[in-house]
Amino acid sequence: MSLHWDVVFDNWRIFLDGALLTILLTVTTMALAIPGGLLLAFLRLSPIRAVSLAAAAFVEFFRATPLLLQIYWVYYVLPAAFGIQLDQLTTAIVGLTCNVSAFNSETFRAGILSIREGQWNAGLALGMSRAQVMGRIVLPQAVMRVLPALASTWVSLFKDTSLVAIISVPELSYVSLKLRAETYRILEVLTAVAVIYWLLGYPQAKLVDWIHRRWKVVE
Amino acid sequence: MTHTPILAARDVRKRYGAVVALDGVSLDVERGEVVCLIGPSGSGKSTLLRCLNALETVDSGTVAFEGRDIRAKADDARLVRRRMGMVFQNFELFPHLSVLRNLTIGPTTVLRLDMAEAEQRARALLLRVGLIDKAMVHPSALSGGQQQRVAIARALAMEPALMLFDEPTSALDPETIGEVLAVMKGLADDGMTMVVVTHEMDFARRVADRVVVFDHGRIIEVGPPAQIFEAPHAARTRDFLSHLGWHGESIDIGIKEKT
Numbered sequence: 001m002s003l004h005w006d007v008v009f010d011n012w013r014i015f016l017d018g019a020l021l022t023i024l025l026t027v028t029t030m031a032l033a034i035p036g037g038l039l040l041a042f043l044r045l046s047p048i049r050a051v052s053l054a055a056a057a058f059v060e061f062f063r064a065t066p067l068l069l070q071i072y073w074v075y076y077v078l079p080a081a082f083g084i085q086l087d088q089l090t091t092a093i094v095g096l097t098c099n100v101s102a103f104n105s106e107t108f109r110a111g112i113l114s115i116r117e118g119q120w121n122a123g124l125a126l127g128m129s130r131a132q133v134m135g136r137i138v139l140p141q142a143v144m145r146v147l148p149a150l151a152s153t154w155v156s157l158f159k160d161t162s163l164v165a166i167i168s169v170p171e172l173s174y175v176s177l178k179l180r181a182e183t184y185r186i187l188e189v190l191t192a193v194a195v196i197y198w199l200l201g202y203p204q205a206k207l208v209d210w211i212h213r214r215w216k217v218v219e
Numbered sequence: 220m221t222h223t224p225i226l227a228a229r230d231v232r233k234r235y236g237a238v239v240a241l242d243g244v245s246l247d248v249e250r251g252e253v254v255c256l257i258g259p260s261g262s263g264k265s266t267l268l269r270c271l272n273a274l275e276t277v278d279s280g281t282v283a284f285e286g287r288d289i290r291a292k293a294d295d296a297r298l299v300r301r302r303m304g305m306v307f308q309n310f311e312l313f314p315h316l317s318v319l320r321n322l323t324i325g326p327t328t329v330l331r332l333d334m335a336e337a338e339q340r341a342r343a344l345l346l347r348v349g350l351i352d353k354a355m356v357h358p359s360a361l362s363g364g365q366q367q368r369v370a371i372a373r374a375l376a377m378e379p380a381l382m383l384f385d386e387p388t389s390a391l392d393p394e395t396i397g398e399v400l401a402v403m404k405g406l407a408d409d410g411m412t413m414v415v416v417t418h419e420m421d422f423a424r425r426v427a428d429r430v431v432v433f434d435h436g437r438i439i440e441v442g443p444p445a446q447i448f449e450a451p452h453a454a455r456t457r458d459f460l461s462h463l464g465w466h467g468e469s470i471d472i473g474i475k476e477k478t
Contacts (some may be wrong), residue, residue, distance in 0.1 A: 118309055119311060121274050122312075122313070123309065123313075124303075124305060125374075126300065126301075126374075127297050127300040128325070128329055129297060132329075141313075175269065218359040
């Protein structure tokens with residue numbers, strides 16, 4: 001079997017564009033899914049039962065169904081049922097954001113609930129409002145506690161962006177699969193894309209580990 | 220003009236399910252007074268303290284601070300808490316903030332002080348509790364006694380009119396209890412109004428103006444320390460004190476006799 005790695009080097013621009021779109025999808029999704037997850041977590045912790053139930057239903061739907069299906073659903077059902085027509089990239093971001101927000105909300109909720117009651121009391125006893133205690137005391141500690149879980153979600157998201165290839169978003173997987181089909185260089189192209197994913201993904205995981213060690217809250 | 224105590228609890232009742240925590244407790248605290256609440260565990264002392272600054276709601280009865288009913292609205296409770304410092308058994312310092320930031324967070328967020336002024340106030344208080352060299356460290360680097368002194372300074376940073384102490388030495392190693400009690404004694408000497416839930420009978424005897432004895436959610440005896448510790452009227456006060464092994468002796472824990 002002869003290997004022709006030139007197919008990879010000759011098409012570096014395609015890989016680069018795909019990788020940049022993968023990074024853009026990851027960063028944009030997480031930038032939206034962090035506030036989205038926080039909002040869902042707050043809604044789920046609401047004392048108003050209808051609000052917390054609605055948030056729980058949203059979260060459990062997106063946690064319990066396959067991401068692939070969710071992307072298809074946004075792509076095909078939204079236009080058909082509600083007349084909402086989104087381009088592929090927006091569809092991808094909406095689908096990924098709903099999914100990751102659901103996971104982030106559970107992460108944030110667990111973090112918030114892990115902060116002991118005494119911290120609330122200490123803040124309230126200073127005359128702070130509940131919102132101030134949440135924002136200045138509980139949430140900063142909760143976020144530091146759940147940073148490793150958020151990091152895992154981040155790395156999963158980075159890899160899961162490959163699923164939006166099914167709606168022809170030209171991210172790294174899509175362009176690679178297309179190149180494979182055009183050149184028939186299956187081994188070289190798929191190996192190259194695996195190496196690119198790893199080279200991009202591994203430092204992200206290590207960076208977040210470092211952030212966790214650097215800013216860990218010691219009690 | 221009628222005289223108004225700084226803090227007045229009237230017929231306060233509180234249940235947790237079938238458990239009666241407070242069974243009609245009334246207590247007045249005068250300005251500058253040090254009131255120690257003693258009694259067996261689970262007798263309602265800490266619950267009363269938490270009702271006094273509305274961390275706990277009361278089922279019936281009223282609590283008024285400086286003539287203002289604290290139950291009226293959430294905003295009223297906040298106004299009251301600004302003027303009423305609280306020190307907890309487990310310190311409850313904010314572990315993600317430095318010692319200095321623990322002291323400035325209340326004044327900057329609640330009193331809207333600018334940071335420079337809040338820091339100046341914080342440093343003066345750290346000097347007072349002997350921890351100015353620890354301003355930039357995080358609470359986890361401090362001993363229990365040091366953490367509790369920071370917690371006292373944090374409450375004082377709000378310049379409260381009254382301080383509540385909820386068993387402030389119960390979680391401390393014996394060797395660090397004295398340093399915390401000495402800070403509290405200093406506050407009392409400066410005229411701070413204090414309500415202290417404590418098992419430190421020697422502190423209560425030497426520092427309190429009045430001692431309140433709790434049992435089963437009720438106040439069973441109130442009086443000056445001399446009465447409570449030397450000639451208690453209630454049989455249950457005598458029982459409680461003798462169970463603690465109190466026979467009127469004093470232990471030198473860095474507290475001078477009340478003058």
